[in-house]
Amino acid sequence: MGASTLLLTGNIDTIAQMSCNPAIGGQAKGQMVREIDALGGEMAINTDLTAIQFRLLNESKGPAVRSPRAQCDKKAYQFRLKHTLELQKNLQIFQATVTGLIYKNGRVVGCQTNLDIEFMGHTVVVTTGTFLRGLMHVGQNKNEGGRLGDFSAKTLSASLIEAGIELQRLKTGTPPRLLGRSINFTGLQEQKGDAKPTLFAFHDTRDPEDLFHVEQTGERRLGWSPGSEQVSCWMTYTTPASEKIVRDNLHKSAMYSGEIEGIGPRYCPSIEDKFVRFADKPRHLLFLEPEGRSTNEYYINGLSTSLPFDVQLDLVHSIPGLEQAVLLRPAYAVEYDFAPPTQLFPSLESRKAENLFLAGQINGTSGYEEAAAQGLIAGVNAVLKVRGEAPLIIQRHEGYIGVLIDDLVTKGTIEPYRMFTSRAEHRLLFNHGSAELRLIEHSKPHKLLSDSRISNISHKLSRVHYWQNYLENTRSGAGIWAEGIRRDKEIAILPSELNTETPEIREEVLYRVIYAGYLDRELRQVEKLKHVEKIRIPLEINYAAIPGMRRESALKLAQFRPQNLGQASRISGVNPADISILMIQIAAQRRAAEQS
Amino acid sequence: MSFPADTIAALATPVGTAALALIRASGPAASTLVQEIFARAPLPRQAQHADYRDLQGVLIDDVLFTFFANPNSFTGEDSLEISCHGNPFIAQKILADLLARGCRSAEAGEFSKRAFLNGRLDLSQAEAVMDLIHARSDQALAAANQQLRGSLGRHMAELSTLLIKTLAHVEAYIDFPEEDLPTENRQNIDKDIDTLIINTDRLLATSHYGALLRNGIKTVILGEPNAGKSSLLNCLVGRERALVSSEPGTTRDYLEELIIVGPYCLRLIDTAGLNPKPALLEKRGIEKSREQAAEADLFLWVIDATRPRPDLPSEFSQHLTAKNTLVVYNKCDLPVIDPSPLPQPFQCVNISALTITGLTTLQDALAKMASSFQVNVGSEVIAINTRHTQSLEQAKKCLLAAKIKLAENVHSELLSSDLMTALESFAQISGKIDHERILDELFATFCIGK
Numbered sequence A: 001m002g003a004s005t006l007l008l009t010g011n012i013d014t015i016a017q018m019s020c021n022p023a024i025g026g027q028a029k030g031q032m033v034r035e036i037d038a039l040g041g042e043m044a045i046n047t048d049l050t051a052i053q054f055r056l057l058n059e060s061k062g063p064a065v066r067s068p069r070a071q072c073d074k075k076a077y078q079f080r081l082k083h084t085l086e087l088q089k090n091l092q093i094f095q096a097t098v099t100g101l102i103y104k105n106g107r108v109v110g111c112q113t114n115l116d117i118e119f120m121g122h123t124v125v126v127t128t129g130t131f132l133r134g135l136m137h138v139g140q141n142k143n144e145g146g147r148l149g150d151f152s153a154k155t156l157s158a159s160l161i162e163a164g165i166e167l168q169r170l171k172t173g174t175p176p177r178l179l180g181r182s183i184n185f186t187g188l189q190e191q192k193g194d195a196k197p198t199l200f201a202f203h204d205t206r207d208p209e210d211l212f213h214v215e216q217t218g219e220r221r222l223g224w225s226p227g228s229e230q231v232s233c234w235m236t237y238t239t240p241a242s243e244k245i246v247r248d249n250l251h252k253s254a255m256y257s258g259e260i261e262g263i264g265p266r267y268c269p270s271i272e273d274k275f276v277r278f279a280d281k282p283r284h285l286l287f288l289e290p291e292g293r294s295t296n297e298y299y300i301n302g303l304s305t306s307l308p309f310d311v312q313l314d315l316v317h318s319i320p321g322l323e324q325a326v327l328l329r330p331a332y333a334v335e336y337d338f339a340p341p342t343q344l345f346p347s348l349e350s351r352k353a354e355n356l357f358l359a360g361q362i363n364g365t366s367g368y369e370e371a372a373a374q375g376l377i378a379g380v381n382a383v384l385k386v387r388g389e390a391p392l393i394i395q396r397h398e399g400y401i402g403v404l405i406d407d408l409v410t411k412g413t414i415e416p417y418r419m420f421t422s423r424a425e426h427r428l429l430f431n432h433g434s435a436e437l438r439l440i441e442h443s444k445p446h447k448l449l450s451d452s453r454i455s456n457i458s459h460k461l462s463r464v465h466y467w468q469n470y471l472e473n474t475r476s477g478a479g480i481w482a483e484g485i486r487r488d489k490e491i492a493i494l495p496s497e498l499n500t501e502t503p504e505i506r507e508e509v510l511y512r513v514i515y516a517g518y519l520d521r522e523l524r525q526v527e528k529l530k531h532v533e534k535i536r537i538p539l540e541i542n543y544a545a546i547p548g549m550r551r552e553s554a555l556k557l558a559q560f561r562p563q564n565l566g567q568a569s570r571i572s573g574v575n576p577a578d579i580s581i582l583m584i585q586i587a588a589q590r591r592a593a594e595q596s
Numbered sequence B: 001m002s003f004p005a006d007t008i009a010a011l012a013t014p015v016g017t018a019a020l021a022l023i024r025a026s027g028p029a030a031s032t033l034v035q036e037i038f039a040r041a042p043l044p045r046q047a048q049h050a051d052y053r054d055l056q057g058v059l060i061d062d063v064l065f066t067f068f069a070n071p072n073s074f075t076g077e078d079s080l081e082i083s084c085h086g087n088p089f090i091a092q093k094i095l096a097d098l099l100a101r102g103c104r105s106a107e108a109g110e111f112s113k114r115a116f117l118n119g120r121l122d123l124s125q126a127e128a129v130m131d132l133i134h135a136r137s138d139q140a141l142a143a144a145n146q147q148l149r150g151s152l153g154r155h156m157a158e159l160s161t162l163l164i165k166t167l168a169h170v171e172a173y174i175d176f177p178e179e180d181l182p183t184e185n186r187q188n189i190d191k192d193i194d195t196l197i198i199n200t201d202r203l204l205a206t207s208h209y210g211a212l213l214r215n216g217i218k219t220v221i222l223g224e225p226n227a228g229k230s231s232l233l234n235c236l237v238g239r240e241r242a243l244v245s246s247e248p249g250t251t252r253d254y255l256e257e258l259i260i261v262g263p264y265c266l267r268l269i270d271t272a273g274l275n276p277k278p279a280l281l282e283k284r285g286i287e288k289s290r291e292q293a294a295e296a297d298l299f300l301w302v303i304d305a306t307r308p309r310p311d312l313p314s315e316f317s318q319h320l321t322a323k324n325t326l327v328v329y330n331k332c333d334l335p336v337i338d339p340s341p342l343p344q345p346f347q348c349v350n351i352s353a354l355t356i357t358g359l360t361t362l363q364d365a366l367a368k369m370a371s372s373f374q375v376n377v378g379s380e381v382i383a384i385n386t387r388h389t390q391s392l393e394q395a396k397k398c399l400l401a402a403k404i405k406l407a408e409n410v411h412s413e414l415l416s417s418d419l420m421t422a423l424e425s426f427a428q429i430s431g432k433i434d435h436e437r438i439l440d441e442l443f444a445t446f447c448i449g450k
């Protein structure tokens, strides 16, 4: 977008460092990475070029919920991205810890750093992750820091509070890391990557020189290429002995002894939680995942815990294959400040301080993809704000990114928020292959992609439309093509010219044809909702003074301050009748304003 | 401001108060409706006579329709007004057909709301309309809330909870493919869907009762000329509504009035006396009585107790059963003769319409009879309206589709799409259902997470 940007980080070497498992994608997240790629984000291409294992999940559940997942080389991932940033025009990187924000007349105008250097800017995007007053727990042991080995941003919280931003605590955890050569893999079940990997980036619409959307000088890195060997993961299970160790030491766990006040994610329970809450389950599945090609470090997926180190050691040794395992890093839980996201506009700009944008874990989410999606949107909107243009807002029916941000700003969250496909009302519209076609309405006007890629996507879209139309309206012997395809699905005979199109086009066309009935139904529901999304609610509206509105609804609306009627209708506890009343009120106010 | 692209329809006149009922549809589909239903060109502001045939081609009524082109209509949108005979069942049928053709049933005050939003009303009127809409929706709200807080709400909550549980079982396997979950139990899902369908049907069964409650239970007064039918109507209504005279054949056309007995609303219909040898004009009246009788819910058969009882013509008596008929021996203030035995074991009351003796006994008997229309769901009384019916039917359609998908082992994402749509339909009755609840259920049931 050409805006002059400064990136401040406490440690340049940890840019894009994955705190937890170096895996990108998976359910809903995989689709989101493709959306990020469709909006000019770097995550997809970075994953494709540094992944060591690819798997397509949900093969059997249907095309809309199929999602790619990749295990990355942790260091390769972060260093490639660091390099990409270094080469990015208009971007300056500088290592310094931000100690506070500088405000003027209720607006943010810059920040202070630990080096006593002040930086001024039109807009500021804060993405502190788990670092805001980060506190790590291993049993009773506590250390300050946002991540093992990292610092804790201690003063920035006060500066946010000063602007009137409310902060709360959340908690997350990570399992121990093991030395690979101390693991006995014999007898463990192997999990291989897919023979034909599903990549994250849209390579079909990229020109070769477009592989990096940033200008690339210097040497071009060779990425992973199909055929080069993938690395395996391994599966093992907890034993009754593991359960006994956990139960006997429950009182020493930071989480169970009340040391931790933050709320943890339900979808990422600690091993303590699993044994306590699902006592009838005899054993729990664990994955051993390599952290890279050039390291012998392994991650034990499924064994997150805040038990003391000696107990962790016993616990690991009670697991088949890990009897002799050497721990490189302990499991730990981390608590941190987050700013409840209902204090944000859908642009991710703070309602409390103008020109201040928040993105990532600070908004109560968890996960790399969720963070990347917000970072991208907040970044674009920070530039649009400088230019005085309307913000980029992805609607709920346009993609998971839209669902993510809408959920955050209208409903908020009490646990670390993670995307699931079931959060989307219209997920059949969100098949991963259609992301760049769906989002071209946004990528094009804001020039988020290169001109050549935009024109390739437009071409792809017109081919898809052409074939949809052709198949629905042309007879082939016995009947209409589309009907035959819907009947025979995979085994359907296709017009031979369709077979000459790219596999991506073919796949998208077939998806749209086979699912036509469902997609129509979803689109009809979307249409119904659309008009209410367009009705904006004036900022100064006084809900308590609206005649006829139920008090409960008025309170909820005043609390969440929705921007449009669509958002208002999604707030739980606000019923349809109150929405009608609100609609009338808005119209009346507008008319009154027009008349005077 | 942008406007809803959908076309709404509703009865524009209160039910049962006029000889003609007006049904109004407003929205972009209005002109298409004219062409589809009447095969006529939509000429603005011209009342046209035509047959109303439903989607299946069945004749419902001959009607007068007028098309209004935007912006010159009440709402400012393309609109269609249909006048049909004041029989609410005809009006309901036409409305149901409009819904089947893709219209949505309008919410309370929605026509006024659109009119207002389209700038058809000026600011001075706006305040008044706001009050009106508030008053109406407050009433609607009160009524809906009563049901929502009470019986219907509880049933909807039960339905949603079960559906959410079912969805959680489907979603767990979609959203957590990498987890070590127990094998998917599709039989249980099928069982749950069956339960959902049965319970949806139970609620749907109350829809006729709902219509009865709102429009009144149609109660037709029958009997020979001069038996005192009109007098009986007046006596039940409590004022001189119908013309009464000692001339037989006073009432030529039927006439109706809403009355309340006990907790029920009855639509009382006075008819022309059944003269075995009618004059020409009487014949037309009797013809109308017959039409009314054919659609009645209850009958009051009035017999002059001072005279020997004539038999009812068979085209009337065929509708009468012990459950739907109350025999009223009238004029009991005069010397009566021994009644000849009735053709069926009908329940009888003796009254005098003139002196109002026996009125409470009559009312009690009527209320008891009306109560037999009540449909209970479990131990509760529920009566859903047209909008509820529409949503529940949509939900049921989706549940049936989901069952088929399950049987055919189709991709879970499609199964889920049907179930989600059913949930949306439930939500149209009970308000927004947060999808978070599916996740809540899922995390409570399955051990998920790494």
Ligand SMILES: Cc1cc2nc3c(=O)[nH]c(=O)nc-3n(C[C@H](O)[C@H](O)[C@H](O)COP(=O)(O)OP(=O)(O)OC[C@H]3O[C@@H](n4cnc5c(N)ncnc54)[C@H](O)[C@@H]3O)c2cc1C
Pocket (backbone or CB within 6 Å): A008, A009, A010, A011, A014, A015, A016, A017, A018, A019, A020, A021, A096, A097, A098, A099, A127, A128, A129, A130, A131, A132, A146, A147, A153, A156, A172, A173, A174, A268, A332, A333, A334, A359, A360, A361, A362, A365, A366, A367, A368, A371, A372
């Ligand atoms: C222990 C742990 C376990 C996790 N487990 C999971 C999991 O199981 N599943 C999952 O999906 N996700 C997990 N995550 C979450 C995932 O790592 C984050 O959601 C994601 O990385 C958030 O991205 P972010 O950009 O918001 O912040 P981060 O990736 O945390 O990056 C924040 C960056 O900001 C910098 N920074 C912070 N404060 C300042 C300052 N004041 N001045 C300058 N720079 C600053 C830091 O140096 C860092 O580079 C876990 C995270 C942690 C720490």
Ligand SMILES: Nc1nc2c(ncn2[C@@H]2O[C@H](COP(=O)(O)OP(=O)(O)OP(=O)(O)O)[C@@H](O)[C@H]2O)c(=O)[nH]1
Pocket (backbone or CB within 6 Å): B223, B224, B225, B226, B227, B228, B229, B230, B231, B232, B243, B244, B245, B246, B247, B248, B249, B250, B251, B252, B271, B272, B273, B274, B330, B331, B332, B333, B334, B351, B352, B353, B354, B355
């Ligand atoms: N004494 C007495 N006269 C009654 C009673 N009810 C009705 N009448 C009289 O009977 C006559 C006929 O009454 P209506 O009510 O007009 O009878 P109807 O059945 O409506 O007659 P049609 O409309 O002609 O079929 C009138 O003169 C009434 O005053 C009653 O209970 N006692």
Ligand SMILES: [Mg+2]
Pocket (backbone or CB within 6 Å): B229, B230, B231, B242, B243, B244, B250, B251, B271
């Ligand atoms: Mg009469």
